[in-house]
Amino acid sequence: MPIIVLKQEIAEKIAAGEVIESPAAVVKELVENSIDAGATRVEIKIKSGGLEEITVTDNGTGIPFHELRTAFERHATSKITSLDDLNGVRTMGFRGEALPSVGTVARVTVTSRAAGCLSGGRLQVTGGRAGETEETGAPPGTAISVRDLFFNTPARKEFMKTPAGEMRRITDIVITLALSQPFISFSLLNGEKQVFRTAGNGHIPDIMVSIYGNDVRGGMLELSPARQGISGIISAPHLTRSTRRYQHFFVNNRIIRSTMISHALKRGYKGLILPQKFPLAVINIHINPEEVDVNVHPAKWEVRFKDENKIYSLVTSSVEQSLITNIPGGSQELYGQQPAGQNDEGTTLNTLKHPLEQRYELYKNRAEPNPAVPHPPAASVGGSRNPGPENHSGYRDYPEIISMKNNINAQDNNKLFPADQGRYLGQLWSSFLIVQREDYLLLVDQHAAHERIIYEDLAAAYRNSKNSNNMTIMLAVPLKTEIPASWREGFETAAARLQEMGFSVESLGQNSYVVREIPAVLQNIFSESFFTEILEELMEGQEIPDAETMEGLLLKNAACREAFKVNNYLADAEAEALLERLKNCSIPDYCPHGRPAVIKMPRSEIEKGFKRG
Secondary structure, three states: OOOEEOOHHHHOOOOOOOOOOOHHHHHHHHHHHHHHOOOOEEEEEEEHHHOOEEEEEEOOOOOOHHHOOHHHOOOEEOOOOOHHHHOOOOOOOOOOOHHHHHHHOOEEEEEEEOOOOOOEEEEEEEOOEEOOOEEEOOOOEEEEEEEOOOOOOHHHHOOOOOHHHHHHHHHHHHHHHHHHOOOOEEEEEEOOEEEEEOOOOOOHHHHHHHHHOHHHOOOEEEOOOOOOOEEEEEEOOOOEEOOOOOEEEEEOOEEEOOHHHHHHHHHHHOOOOOOOOEEOEEEEEOOOHHHEEOOOOOOOOOOEEOOHHHHHHHHHHHHHHHHHHHOOOHHHHHHOOOOOOOOHHHOOHHHOOOOHHHHHHHHHOOOOOOOOOOOOOOOOOOOOOOOOOOOOOOOOOOHHHHHHHHOOOOOOOOOOOOOOOOEEEEEEOOOEEEEEOOOEEEEEEHHHHHHHHHHHHHHHHHHHHHOOOOOEEEEEEEEEEEOOHHHOOOHHHHHHHHHHHOOEEEEEEOOEEEEEEEEHHHOOOOOHHHHHHHHHHHHOOOOOOOHHHHHHHHHHHHHHHHOOOOOOOOOHHHHHHHHHHHHOOOOOOEOOOOOEOEEEEEHHHHHHHOOOO
């Protein structure tokens, strides 16, 4: 279809207002044009985070010589011609605003040779002004170079991140585009350095490995093929992340953002993963274009479904069925026997015989073990995870608390809290501790309180280790890990910061690294999942924090990971020992992340509630 300028009545129906606010937005628009042009190979080259130069080259159908200038006019497109076309859009682009918007804020050179033509054309556009089209030799397809982005809008340039930060945003966009188009080979280069490359063989798991590393190999499950209208892959319950950034959603191969689909995905796991964890996923909804409105937002990130309940149910049931069918160990081990008269296809997670906690316990032991350390656990760091007769929670406790518990007379609740300081009354909902004082009650969040205790102990131990020769400890088994492609830019800075803190992180080439040494204070806490969580928080922020901020981040995460959790029963002796330790903290009222650990309820307010005030 030729490029034409849309009639006014059609243009007015489009959610217009395309604004190029970042280099990543430029990359998205140019690559989507390559996809619509039928390309099977797309190469993206970036310089200085895209602010200096972005070049996208494809082998698509190309732009005819006489249409190059038209392509840079507003509302000029080859994707739609009538209002009816808006009701069934099947292409990535259709508004005719991307190229004009880019050309307005940059110096653009487009070189293209249309299919069947012996020569191509070249056009330069600077600040919205197009030059004359020149005939030139060129391979089939299109190459668009965008230089000096925002050269004529310096105010917008002030809002850009560092080149490393912008490169991470670009990498995230290209990753999502590559997952949406598995039959297209994508190549992303930062300068002359290749960030990642996909084969274009249509195999999504191969793309996941090339993007996220070998850590995901073998951990991805295909969505149940029996479900019509959906395809993709999800991670097994042991493979999760602490953010939703590893979830990619598409409608008819179009990238979308949807909290509804994310919620439906999480619901499908129903207790197989912890609440604060999120599965990896690539989910593509195949739907009649007339049942979805893609003309909602100028950036095309959002869509509106005619029947959201249908889509929600489709995603949830597909995830459930895939977990039942494909999870390691088989459905019998995790889910028990199927009800009589129901086959595999009809079985859902609602028929499981195990409560949620048991289901998770069955699976969590498949996660990777902690790397071995050459010495027994140090008393200054923590005790055993194995719950004994005085440790009902199952979480690691501090030796001071253990020793205090062993010396407590369970019949004397006032031993730790004499009348003038308060008296422990009991545990509420297996999550909060109640303390009575003379004229008020205290409600103590057991997780936040324990987190504060552990954090202050770890911080003191870490400070002491920095002043001695025992700051680091060598892992008996080095930890090998692979980072996602989007982390590659800037990871060396993060590795240097980690080195200052006592980690030894060495590159094995490309995206592979090995950890040989860790801070001694973490020897009983460190694991691959803990290290991954730290890296996620470091690399997915705005900038790599300084060493001091990183130290706080590391110790806070360690404390949170080790603290008693909510919905965990504590014996009276455990609770009293915890409260006694909390009183001795420098900041007992708040956890290290700033959440309240203690809430005060004055007696006067309680009496007022009973109309006694």
